[in-house]
Amino acid sequence: MKKILFLPMILLLVLLFAACSGSDNEVNSGNDDQNNDQNNDQEQNNDEEQNNEQSADVPDRDFAAEGLPEYNQAIGDLEETTLEVWMAADYIDEAPVQDAIAEFMEVYPNINVETAGHTWGDMQDQVRLAVNGGAPPDLAHFHAFSMGNQGLAEPVDDLWEEWGAEEEFLPGAVDNVTWEGTKYGVPIDINTTFYLYNTEMFEEKNLSPPTTLEEFTEVSIEVADLDQGRYGFVPAASTWGLHGWMVSEGAEILTEEDGEWSTNFTDEKVLDVVKTYTDIATEHKVGPLPPAQARQSDHPVAMFGNERAAAIISGPFDISRIENEFPEMFDKVGTALLPGSGKGSVAGGGSMFVPKDSENREASFELMKWIISDKYAIRMADEMGRHPVKAHMYENELYADPLLEPFIETLQHAEQYYLEAFPEANSAYSDAFRNVFDGADIEEAFTEAQEKAEEALARSSNE
Amino acid sequence: MISKHKSAVYMDGKSLLEEKIKKKNRRKDYLGTYLFLTPALLLLFTFSFVPIIYVVYLSFHRVRLPDDPIFIGIGNYAQLMGDSVFWRSMGNTLIYTLGSMSLGLFAGLCVAVLLNRAFKGKRFFKVFYFLPSVTSDVVSAMIFLWIFDHNLGILNYLLPKVGLVEPPAWLLDPFWAMFILIFVGSWRGAAYNIPIFLAGLEGVPKSYYEAAEIDGANGWHKFWRITIPSIMPISVYCMVMSIIASFQVVAIVDVLTDGGPDNSTLVALKYVWQQSFQFNYVGYGATMSLFIFPFLLVMTWLNLKLSKRSG
Numbered sequence: 001m002k003k004i005l006f007l008p009m010i011l012l013l014v015l016l017f018a019a020c021s022g023s024d025n026e027v028n029s030g031n032d033d034q035n036n037d038q039n040n041d042q043e044q045n046n047d048e049e050q051n052n053e054q055s056a057d058v059p060d061r062d063f064a065a066e067g068l069p070e071y072n073q074a075i076g077d078l079e080e081t082t083l084e085v086w087m088a089a090d091y092i093d094e095a096p097v098q099d100a101i102a103e104f105m106e107v108y109p110n111i112n113v114e115t116a117g118h119t120w121g122d123m124q125d126q127v128r129l130a131v132n133g134g135a136p137p138d139l140a141h142f143h144a145f146s147m148g149n150q151g152l153a154e155p156v157d158d159l160w161e162e163w164g165a166e167e168e169f170l171p172g173a174v175d176n177v178t179w180e181g182t183k184y185g186v187p188i189d190i191n192t193t194f195y196l197y198n199t200e201m202f203e204e205k206n207l208s209p210p211t212t213l214e215e216f217t218e219v220s221i222e223v224a225d226l227d228q229g230r231y232g233f234v235p236a237a238s239t240w241g242l243h244g245w246m247v248s249e250g251a252e253i254l255t256e257e258d259g260e261w262s263t264n265f266t267d268e269k270v271l272d273v274v275k276t277y278t279d280i281a282t283e284h285k286v287g288p289l290p291p292a293q294a295r296q297s298d299h300p301v302a303m304f305g306n307e308r309a310a311a312i313i314s315g316p317f318d319i320s321r322i323e324n325e326f327p328e329m330f331d332k333v334g335t336a337l338l339p340g341s342g343k344g345s346v347a348g349g350g351s352m353f354v355p356k357d358s359e360n361r362e363a364s365f366e367l368m369k370w371i372i373s374d375k376y377a378i379r380m381a382d383e384m385g386r387h388p389v390k391a392h393m394y395e396n397e398l399y400a401d402p403l404l405e406p407f408i409e410t411l412q413h414a415e416q417y418y419l420e421a422f423p424e425a426n427s428a429y430s431d432a433f434r435n436v437f438d439g440a441d442i443e444e445a446f447t448e449a450q451e452k453a454e455e456a457l458a459r460s461s462n463e
Numbered sequence: 464m465i466s467k468h469k470s471a472v473y474m475d476g477k478s479l480l481e482e483k484i485k486k487k488n489r490r491k492d493y494l495g496t497y498l499f500l501t502p503a504l505l506l507l508f509t510f511s512f513v514p515i516i517y518v519v520y521l522s523f524h525r526v527r528l529p530d531d532p533i534f535i536g537i538g539n540y541a542q543l544m545g546d547s548v549f550w551r552s553m554g555n556t557l558i559y560t561l562g563s564m565s566l567g568l569f570a571g572l573c574v575a576v577l578l579n580r581a582f583k584g585k586r587f588f589k590v591f592y593f594l595p596s597v598t599s600d601v602v603s604a605m606i607f608l609w610i611f612d613h614n615l616g617i618l619n620y621l622l623p624k625v626g627l628v629e630p631p632a633w634l635l636d637p638f639w640a641m642f643i644l645i646f647v648g649s650w651r652g653a654a655y656n657i658p659i660f661l662a663g664l665e666g667v668p669k670s671y672y673e674a675a676e677i678d679g680a681n682g683w684h685k686f687w688r689i690t691i692p693s694i695m696p697i698s699v700y701c702m703v704m705s706i707i708a709s710f711q712v713v714a715i716v717d718v719l720t721d722g723g724p725d726n727s728t729l730v731a732l733k734y735v736w737q738q739s740f741q742f743n744y745v746g747y748g749a750t751m752s753l754f755i756f757p758f759l760l761v762m763t764w765l766n767l768k769l770s771k772r773s774g
Contacts, residue, residue, distance in 0.1 A: 125740050125741055128528075128740065128743065129740060131529065132528035132529055150743075151529070288613070288614045289613065289632050289635055291612060291613075291614070291634070292634040292635055292640070292719065292720045292721055292723050292724065293608075293718065293719075293720075293721055294717075294721045299614065299615070302615055303614060303615075308614075356529075423741055423742055423743075424742045427737075427741070427742070434723060434724075435724070435725050437635075438635060438723065438724040438725055440725065456742075
């Protein structure tokens with residue numbers, strides 16, 4: 001019995017050791033070389049035949065007329081390739097993105113695309129782990145400028161040049177993929193933040209949307225009806241959201257001089273904006289304290305959609321969301337520019353990039369072109385509320401919607417939230433902002449954040 | 464005489480031969496044992512020992528992936544000693560551990576005692592009470608989020624209706640936030656402990672209680688003098704498992720408080736994750752992990768020691 005058990009055991013070990021020996025160790029005799037040459041010739045002929053077949057398979061379609069990128073022979077000629085694509089979960093499962101990928105695979109049958117959804121907030125860490133672990137996906141979705149700065153994305157300047165389409169893009173969108181002059185990806189969508197208010201509540205009190213920070217406080221107090229459980233405004237503890245106000249007020253939290261980055265968290269303008277914004281909840285109590293969770297975007301929409309708040313700050317993506325989730329109040333929604341100079345907002349949206357050391361850079365870049373092609377970009381705008389990155393798309397009748405006016409107006413002035421490229425400094429800034437809502441003194445909190453950020457930036461510049 | 468001598472030699476020779484055969488067989492047995500153990504040992508070595516050794520190696524280096532590690536001696540350890548956030552996170556973890564372990568054990572034992580009687584629907588309740596421990600951490604945390612959220616939670620919707628006009632912002636208050644985390648942890652812990660305690664209670668011989676009754680013991684005496692000592696080994700096991708599980712808590716904190724307000728619920732593993740993977744201080748993260756590791760090791764050792772003594 002023992003012997004019988006030994007046999008499979010030994011066999012297993014032999015197999016294990018055999019598997020460990022590399023396939024590179026093939027030794028050929030002189031005769032074998034000759035045979036190999038013949039085989040190589042045959043393989044070459046087969047490849048040529050295959051290439052001819054593939055070239056013959058070029059689809060007879062007018063891609064440009066369909067709003068799609070031209071057929072790329074170099075991609076069509078690639079060997080069988082599988083692309084691993086990681087995108088935010090609220091993008092990858094949506095029909096426009098899925099359809100774009102399906103049609104791409106139809107046109108390039110040699111390319112297979114496997115997709116996975118990740119939480120937007122986790123994407124940066126997930127990609128970092130994958131890159132550092134030596135198993136990067138072929139295409140991922142975040143802010144390419146931030147990934148480029150951290151050495152987690154492949155530069156794609158050569159592919160942009162080959163494409164020759166940069167002129168078509170909105171400058172703010174290209175900023176999302178550019179770090180210190182190098183492009184690291186292709187923008188997928190763009191958004192800005194603006195003021196969303198309940199027109200019925202404002203009319204009741206005979207109010208107009210605020211245009212300055214002082215007016216913002218006054219209007220928020222006046223429109224609130226706390227006895228009825230109605231807040232004037234719902235603040236969020238999101239520094240990305242706050243950045244729109246900073247831009248609008250001309251406050252700079254991050255500056256660059258001769259390639260050296262420095263933070264200005266204790267700048268008077270910065271502290272003024274933070275104070276006005278947080279006072280709504282902490283001092284005047286006409287806004288709720290933001291929830292404790294890292295994700296801040298759901299809470300304001302839920303409060304506004306349930307008519308428990310008169311106003312919020314958000315982007316065009318939440319217009320579609322309110323329409324879908326709170327249809328009964330959608331006709332009461334009004335939009336206006338952010339209170340402040342009227343010439344500022346934060347540029348949002350995201351971009352696709354090729355993670356560092358991915359082997360399929362060209363094919364991934366081609367897929368990016370398909371996802372943001374006119375055909376699918378307009379569907380993403382219409383069905384997902386994710387707006388195009390190419391300027392000419394805004395001529396579409398979709399943008400005649402008055403609710404989108406502040407969005408289109410701020411597209412010209414919106415600035416990227418570059419602090420995101422420095423995770424440690426960003427974390428210090430975000431913690432300080434959160435702590436002010438939780439009762440911390442503004443100056444103390446931001447002085448501490450400034451010190452932490454300076455240390456972090458010094459460390460990263462030394463590396 | 465000669466033949467006798469010959470026979471002795473023969474006998475000795477035979478015993479030598481037998482000894483040799485026995486040795487050979489024993490060697491064969493060992494070889495077989497090791498051959499069978501090899502795959503499991505290889506896996507254990509590759510996925511447990513190698514990473515632990517690697518973590519020790521990393522703890523003496525400054526590691527910013529994808530760059531090569533730079534040897535810095537005890538630099539990370541020195542930094543750890545002065546890192547107030549780490550010590551705070553360790554303190555929070557201890558508070559959470561003590562709270563969730565005690566409450567989880569107490570609640571688990573109470574429910575198990577109640578279930579340890581004959582009544583209709585007992586099987587249903589056994590399964591019902593076990594459910595939280597097979598539900599994922601995130602789902603459990605989401606349930607409590609929708610109870611305790613200060614704006615949209617059901618609790619703050621109901622409290623004003625019964626006269627409490629300004630209920631607290633539960634998850635934004637350091638005391639309540641930690642209390643809720645402990646509550647969620649002990650809720651899950653109790654669910655895990657109930658079937659174990661129940662099995663222990665069912666194993667206590669009825670004759671002990673009958674003898675105690677004859678001696679005039681009341682219910683309380685029987686519980687303290689018979690039930691508790693009888694289930695002590697199981698209680699120790701539950702206690703140690705609770706401590707180990709509590710030290711590994713992250714998801715519940717992530718969903719409910721994100722470590723706030725002002726780091727008052729930041730637990731050690733969340734801080735390790737943040738330093739290692741969010742800020743890419745892999746060497747420093749490894750050092751912190753090594754600091755947590757002995758705690759768990761001591762607990763496991765304690766478990767074995769106490770279980771043995773109780774046995």
